Amino acid sequence: MISVEDALDALFSLVTPLPKEVVALTDADGRVLVEPVTAKRDQPPFAASAMDGYAVASCAPGETLEVIGESAAGHRFDGQVGPGQAVRIFTGAPVPGGATRVIIQEDTERDGDRIRISSDPETATHIRPAGADFRAGFQLDAPRRLWPEDIALLAALNADRVSVSRRPRVALISTGDELVMPGEAPASDQIVASNIFGLSALFTRAGAECRVLPIARDSVTALREVIGLVDDANLVVTIGGASVGDHDLVAKVAGELGLERSFYKVAMRPGKPLMAGRLGGAMMIGLPGNPVSAMVCGHVFVCPVLNAMQGLPAEPTPLSAAPLSKPVGPNGPREHYMRARWKDAGLEIEDRQDSSLLTVLSGSDALVVRPPNDGPRAAGELVSYLPLRRIPSLG
Numbered sequence: 367m368i369s370v371e372d373a374l375d376a377l378f379s380l381v382t383p384l385p386k387e388v389v390a391l392t393d394a395d396g397r398v399l400v401e402p403v404t405a406k407r408d409q410p411p412f413a414a415s416a417m418d419g420y421a422v423a424s425c426a427p428g429e430t431l432e433v434i435g436e437s438a439a440g441h442r443f444d445g446q447v448g449p450g451q452a453v454r455i456f457t458g459a460p461v462p463g464g465a466t467r468v469i470i471q472e473d474t475e476r477d478g479d480r481i482r483i484s485s486d487p488e489t490a491t492h493i494r495p496a497g498a499d500f501r502a503g504f505q506l507d508a509p510r511r512l513w514p515e516d517i518a519l520l521a522a523l524n525a526d527r528v529s530v531s532r533r534p535r536v537a538l539i540s541t542g543d544e545l546v547m548p549g550e551a552p553a554s555d556q557i558v559a560s561n562i563f564g565l566s567a568l569f570t571r572a573g574a575e576c577r578v579l580p581i582a583r584d585s586v587t588a589l590r591e592v593i594g595l596v597d598d599a600n601l602v603v604t605i606g607g608a609s610v611g612d613h614d615l616v617a618k619v620a621g622e623l624g625l626e627r628s629f630y631k632v633a634m635r636p637g638k639p640l641m642a643g644r645l646g647g648a649m650m651i652g653l654p655g656n657p658v659s660a661m662v663c664g665h666v667f668v669c670p671v672l673n674a675m676q677g678l679p680a681e682p683t684p685l686s687a688a689p690l691s692k693p694v695g696p697n698g699p700r701e702h703y704m705r706a707r708w709k710d711a712g713l714e715i716e717d718r719q720d721s722s723l724l725t726v727l728s729g730s731d732a733l734v735v736r737p738p739n740d741g742p743r744a745a746g747e748l749v750s751y752l753p754l755r756r757i758p759s760l761g
């Protein structure tokens with residue numbers, strides 16, 4: 367058995383980065399930008415008003431000024447504003463020459479073409495200088511995964527098309543006589559295949575294009591046939607059949623088909639019977655069948671591999687630190703990824719850690735990572751964790 371760290375290194379050494387492609391900005395969310403994008407002009411391109419009000423050269427509390435024109439967003443006022451004068455202005459409009467500040471309209475009283483400044487106007491200038499957001503030459507660096515906020519920035523940079531990594535093509539294969547697809551009627555000794563759907567959702571979020579192949583039944587012929595359906599995948603992920611039972615055929619069949627095995631078995635919990643190698647032109651990762659094991663390995667191994675394929679740095683999924691809200695006993699010899707949820711400003715490790723419990727995983731906020739042979743930990747002690755849910759605004 368090798369450590370999680372060594373397994374990740376071995377996986378990264380099997381990765382071939384994918385070529386780039388150009389996509390419309392509307393298709394770029396979640397993709398990995400591989401070429402930097404540079405601003406060709408300042409934003410805002412002119413000094414702009416931050417408020418609705420009046421642009422003035424100067425004014426004193428209680429003074430009366432003459433309104434000589436209007437500057438609206440998209441319609442600048444071309445003249446100059448001088449002492450004793452004001453230009454009606456709206457949020458986002460260019461500030462006219464000569465103006466030093468914008469008086470918000472709440473601090474004025476309008477009477478025909480004159481305004482009277484209140485006795486106590488706000489002192490802020492309410493002017494956004496040209497280039498306050500970015501200057502011509504500003505660069506959005508690559509490689510980076512594009513989030514909605516980056517898409518907004520790219521649009522502001524006037525990029526309608528961007529260079530991103532091609533999506534890794536992932537073929538997902540479930541194995542087992544006991545499995546039926548969701549929606550089908552299971553026999554009394556069958557269950558519904560769940561892993562591929564969770565994994566496919568996870569990998570799609572990691573930028574992959576997933577193809578779910580038919581379930582491979584527990585026979586050499588069936589498994590060979592389904593593996594034969596993999597055509598242009600960059601990564602083949604099998605689920606189940608990885609352990610030592612009589613019906614666990616993945617290692618045997620993949621070996622017969624020419625798998626150059628990199629490693630088998632990792633000192634972690636859950637996820638011990640993980641296998642990886644190169645099969646023809648693709649990388650192969652054999653995940654354990656237990657649903658929680660498969661998902662945990664998806665987070666710990668497959669997502670970093672997909673990131674590296676897309677040109678991101680070959681790095682483990684970053685961990686954070688938080689206090690425990692309840693004590694936990696000592697850990698065994700394998701690195702343990704324990705399901706936990708936020709409680710009382712800390713992480714509470716779930717009592718039930720069996721790797722078949724999807725209800726526990728689905729209700730968890732984090733995987734607390736316990737190093738091999740870690741001692742007991744008291745409430746309040748800091749532990750490392752891998753966050754499972756990252757965007758609170760999405761629920």
Ligand SMILES: Nc1nc2c(c(=O)[nH]1)N[C@H]1C(S)=C(S)[C@@H](COP(=O)(O)OP(=O)(O)OC[C@H]3O[C@@H](n4cnc5c(N)ncnc54)[C@H](O)[C@@H]3O)O[C@H]1N2
Binds near residue numbers: 560561655
């Ligand atoms: N004698 C030993 N037995 C086991 C060991 C061991 O070291 N020695 N390791 C255990 C561990 S740890 C795990 S994890 C499992 C992994 O087994 P496999 O990868 O061979 O998986 P299966 O036996 O095919 O299935 C395990 C479990 O998961 C269910 N399953 C499988 N595929 C799916 C799917 N797509 N969706 C939902 N559920 C699935 C399957 O029905 C089984 O219940 O081995 C232990 N045994």
Ligand code: MOO
Binds near residue numbers: 636637639656721
């Ligand atoms: O270690 Mo196995 O991956 O369930 O629980």
